């Protein structure tokens with residue numbers, strides 16, 4: 001994968017963020033997601049790759065675009081695997097809450113885990129704790145490690161966890177150990193990434209979230225030198241047989257970074273609503289819109305933050321499908 005692809009990938013998340021942000025706070029998550037998908041799909045057609053969507057909007061029969069197996073890009077090479085989440089946090093965007101992102105990860109063909117749409121148990125940490133944690137450690141022990149390597153007290157550590165009944169025990173355990181908990185409604189791609197960026201104030205991310213989101217987050221953490229460990233979490237026999245089909249017969253198996261993302265990786269994210277890491281899309285008037293993005297690549301470790309001013313009059317078709325204004 002050429003270095004230039006990193007900047008190409010930002011264009012893809014930017015346009016998806018611009019499109020979905022038009023639905024911010026309107027209570028319509030499906031429309032918001034649809035707008036992100038359409039825009040991202042259209043922009044992918046301008047990127048010089050021969051890409052296959054391995055993590056996308058669903059199976060071919062359930063998603064009209066960016067479905068698993070769909071080909072994207074306008075060139076014959078390089079052959080790459082693409083993992084997309086055009087709008088990570090559809091509910092939070094619909095409610096106008098923070099931390100909605102548009103994200104894409106890319107690796108050489110065959111190098112991304114084709115995670116099925118099911119749950120995944122995850123733990124994510126930044127570079128200082130990478131290599132030192134274990135998914136099966138009690139969270140109290142993980143907190144001790146994360147605090148020690150960062151020269152912090154446990155009481156200074158914040159753990160980001162999806163606000164779900166299934167996390168009741170782990171939330172209690174963190175609090176009893178003296179740690180702080182930030183509960184989020186959605187968006188555990190972001191929370192995993194925040195652990196690897198010091199000024200977000202997030203030290204650890206644990207819990208059960210979507211498996212596709214887990215692989216995307218692993219690609220980002222790989223570029224940042226952090227670590228994610230995971231385990232697929234099938235809920236019934238149909239899901240267990242899907243795991244077996246993809247070569248994971250033993251679902252208790254721990255997935256390490258290389259199991260999820262091999263070799264080089266590129267990751268791009270654009271903020272849709274304001275978040276810990278990126279500002280959301282700002283409408284500046286006169287058809288101008290501002291986006292904030294992050295793009296990085298495992299091979300060279302450069303982390304770029306890109307602020308862009310877009311003139312929507314010049315990309316209305318790409319962003320809106322056709323010009324749509326909410327008067």
Ligand code: VTB
Pocket residue numbers: 088089090162164185186187188189208209210211213
């Ligand atoms: C998480 C979260 C996503 O799904 O992966 C979550 O990061 C897991 O599913 O934004 P549940 O909502 O069933 O707990 C999302 O909320 C949506 O994909």
